[in-house]
Amino acid sequence: MTETHERSRGALSGAGTNASRAALIGIGSLLVVLTNAVIFILPPLLPVIQAQYGLATVAETTWLYTALTLGGGAGFILLPRLADLHGDRNANVAAATFLTVGALVPALGDSYPTLLAGCILMGFGGAAQVLPLGFLRRGLGDGGITVAVAVLVIGTGLGIVAGMIGGGLIVQSLSLRSFFVILTAVGAATTLASYLLIPHAPPVVRTGRIGVVGTVWMIAWVAAILLTLTQGLVWGNAALVPLALGVAGGIAWVSVERRSPTAVFDVAMMKAPLVTASCICIALFATVNSAFLLLVSTYAQIIPDALRPADAYGLGLSALDTGWLMVPFAVTFVVGGAIVDRPVNNGRAVPVFVIGAIISAAGLAWLALAHDQQWHYLVGAAIVGLGCSMGFAAGFTLVQLAVPAEKAGMATGVAGTFLAVGFAFGTALVSADLSASLVPVPGTSLEVAAEGLYGTGYWISGVLALLVVVTVLVSRARSGRRAAAIGS
Structure with missing residues (x-):
């Protein structure tokens, strides 16, 4: 980090004088755990939701998760920037409020439309998972980045357990509606804690504005393209309409953003060594992560006896039992984040990305070949969790190191946006993939994916993991050529 950055951090290190170090770390951990619990609770609950609301297709069900992540895309951009411009307390209270309201909507409505709306709001508020990167860095001064990334990674691991196991337990013992009532209460308590524990330290000088129009525009064209991907097999040629709109909107967005004074992404930061590559890698690891979770959750909860003998597959597990399969993922997720801090800060981020990608790809290849027994998933989850956590920790650390403390929120927003788009x-x-070939569930109007599609999904995800290797090697080669050109 440059001397200028260090001076900026030192100037802002007094921001946490009204809250103890332990209180800041505690509320940061709570925000990360809660928001990740919301994210990771949904995959094992999708089959339950499909059955309860009578949703006919996998695509219709998984759009809940897409809505959650797209809402997060907007939140990851706007809320960290709000923290930079108007103070950490205001941004975190706003995030927790959106999360609370998002849980309240399906608790009151108890229907698919209200659940979809709630997912968008909860996704937006879920950006609170990365806000501690900003207020811990600003509040703790020297060493704040290391502590903040550790809180993010460890909290994510705990959130996985809380979400996938705790949510399954609540739904199994109570109901979906009861779960959202409980989540509303927890969100309200978190909102109050954010107000009481996070110091209000508005920036000395406010630079720039929040690019709301650019953010909404970006989410719109990304959503149009994703709609084509999820509904293409159902809509046929009609799916080309949102595809065309999405591509045209994306091209126009890039053109306008290059000249905008409130551009969504800071151009100067993105030109720093490995920053753009880090953001792309975060998106790829997020893609692998969400694909893995959905493939596991869907396969594990298919009941073999409910299908015709020729089509039968699945483990017949409950949402709670499916959550237990993810415990190794959570454990190695914490381990992976802890072991990469020193090499990344010592300039060895490229090997970390490569090793993380290869480990993730190995875990996915294992599951492509072996996914019909519970122990297969326990092994695969441990491997994939280790690889993904290494990639996430390296990516978020590098992006933070590229900016001074007063722009920590902006850096968090950029990395978080790539994370959300990757998940979506x-x-x-x-x-x-799971809509390409469907088999009927006898006696119902439901259809599930053909068994062979799961192996295909794991292989595709493994290839995406290996694209991380290509990304960082190309970036390093370009940086080398640029340095050679300057030297000559």
């Missing part, structure tokens, strides 16, 4: 793309990819 992984969801749409799996939805398209």
Whole structure:
């Protein structure tokens, strides 16, 4: 980090004088755990939701997860920037409020439309998972980045357990509606805690504005393309309409953003060494992560006896039992984030990305070949969790190191946006894959994916993991050529 950045951090290190170090870390951990629990609770609940609301297709069901992640895309851009311009407390209270209202909507409505609306709001508020990167860095001064990334990674691991196991337990013992009532209460308590524990330290100088129009525009064209991916097999040629709109909107968006004074992404930051590559890698790891979760959750909860003998497959597990399969993922997710801090800060991020990608690809290849026994998933989850956590920790750390503390929120927003888009793309990819060939569930109007599509989904996800290797090697080669040109 440059001397200028260090001075900026030092100037802002007094922001946490009204809240103890332990309180800041505690509320940061709570935000990360809660928001990740919301994200990871949905995959094992999708089959339950499909049955309860009578949703006919996998694509219709997984759109709930896509809505959650697209809402997160907007939140990841706007809320961290709000923290930079108007203070950390205001941004975190706003995020927790959106999360609370998002849970309240399906609790009151108890229908698919209200659940879809609630997912969008909860996704937007879910951006609170990355806000601690900003207020911990600003509040803790020297070493704040290391602590903030550790809180993010460890909290994510705990959130996985809380979401996939705790949510399954609540739904199994109570109901979906009861779960959202409980989530509303937890969200309200978190909102109050954010207000009481996070210091209000508005920036000395406010630079720039929040690019709301550019953010909404970006989410719109990305959503149009994802809609084509998820519904293409159902709509046929009609799916080309949102595809064309999405592509045209994306091209126009890029053109306008290059000249906009409130551009969504900071151009100067993106030109820093490995920053753009890090963001792309975050998106690829997120794609792999969400694809893995949905493939596991869907296969594990298919009941073999409910299908015709020729079509039978699945483990017949409950949402709670499916959550237990993810415990190794959570454990290695914490381990992976802890072991990469030193090499990344010592300039060895490229090997970390490569190793993380290869480990993830190995876990997915294992599941492509072996996914019909519970122990297969326990092994695969441990491998994939380790690889993904290494990639996430390296990516978020590098992006933070590229900016001074007063722009920590902006850097968080950029990385978080790529994370959300990656999760949304992984969801749409799996939805398209599992919709390619359907088999009926006798005695119902439901259809499920043919068994062979799961192996295909894991292989595709493994290839995406290996694209991380290509991304960082190309970026390093370009940086080398650029440095050579300057030297000559």
